[in-house]
Amino acid sequence: MQTNLLNRCQAILPNIMLVALLLSGKAVAQERWQTDAYIQQSFIKIALEREYKESKHPKLIRWEKPIKVFFKSDMGDAQLQRNLLTIQMQHLAHISGMPISFTPYAKDAGILIIFTSYNTIEDKVRTYIGDPEKIRKALNEAVCLGNFRINKRSEITRAVIIIPVDFAREKARLLDCVVEEITQTLGLPNDSNDVFPSVFNDVSIDTYLSPLDYILLKALYSPHLRPGMTVKQAKAAFPKVLKDLHASGDIDNAASRVQIDSLRSYVGD
Incomplete structure (x- = not known):
């Protein structure tokens, strides 16, 4: 009896582990703001567009x-x-x-x-x-x-x-x-309601820097970007920026890293 029970447990164990892995995968699934395309799109809107001044040839500033x-x-x-x-x-x-x-x-x-x-x-x-x-x-x-x-x-x-x-x-x-x-x-002068979550979104309820804002700041001061870059040049360089952000864990861990030494932690909200 004990042998049969042990065999049954061993038989179903792989299935249990598979379910656990699938559930774990869902738990750590990326948010929309963590995807490469959304980060690049948000960066271009916030760093290279202007809220009160239209520009036909915007450039990166910092x-x-x-x-x-x-x-x-x-x-x-x-x-x-x-x-x-x-x-x-x-x-x-x-x-x-x-x-x-x-x-x-x-x-x-x-x-x-x-x-x-x-x-x-x-x-x-x-x-x-x-x-x-x-x-x-x-x-x-x-x-x-x-x-x-x-x-x-x-x-x-x-x-x-x-x-x-x-x-x-x-x-x-x-x-x-x-x-x-x-x-x-x-160097992130624009507001856009298309970028979320972010303090740069006028209809959001964010008071403190969001995880996406953290990523945008990291990207802005990346060594792969430089002041004066056009939209086309910034887009061309951005895959290298994203590669570094992935390698450092800044995208995966943005939600926790943005809280380090933050005003939100100080205020206690």
């Missing part, structure tokens, strides 16, 4: 030198704001590999981040960006503002972020502004 950040606040809890910026900056530096640190001098800064009130936002634009009429559409539509300059080599050399604290709080978007605007000034 920083090539360490980034210094100047912070100023005339509204709200300045220490809390600085803490939020510090965590977000460290998170972005960790993902992109681009050194990011504070400077007490505006003249030395690559990125200026200004926390202010809604009724002074146009004055801040005049002071730090220029004529408000040149960005009137953004002023009318956006909760917070991000603006950048590039040189002839398509390298980002300066960026300004203006966050109207009272208006952002009214819209429940203060954290969104901190996360999205700083991330965009690294």
Whole structure:
């Protein structure tokens, strides 16, 4: 009897193992945002298209030198704001590999981040960006503002972020502004409702960087890409970018890696 039972168990064991493997395979199946085609499509939309400025010949932009950040606040809890910026900056530096640190001098800064009130936002634009009429559409539509300059080599050399604290709080978007605007000034300037999950999707509920955003940042600062690349050139180079992302495990493990040292972990949401 015992021998027959043992034989039966041995006979069905391979089938049990097969079922377990199939179930395991389903459990680790890739999400849509982890597929190569979707990552490339999302990258082109976010990195090479523009939200408020149409361009017939868009080019890849990014920083090539360490980034210094100047912070100023005339509204709200300045220490809390600085803490939020510090965590977000460290998170972005960790993902992109681009050194990011504070400077007490505006003249030395690559990125200026200004926390202010809604009724002074146009004055801040005049002071730090220029004529408000040149960005009137953004002023009318956006909760917070991000603006950048590039040189002839398509390298980002300066960026300004203006966050109207009272208006952002009214819209429940203060954290969104901190996360999205700083991330965009690294070289992912566009918003698109076709890209999901992402802080760059205006109809999504994402406040913090998503796993896809993590992958897009990794891709942007890949050594296979360079500032000034056209859409055609970026697409041609992207298979090498994807190969590296697969080899490093950044695509498979994006959901967990994006949480490391993140603002979400700090806030506890």
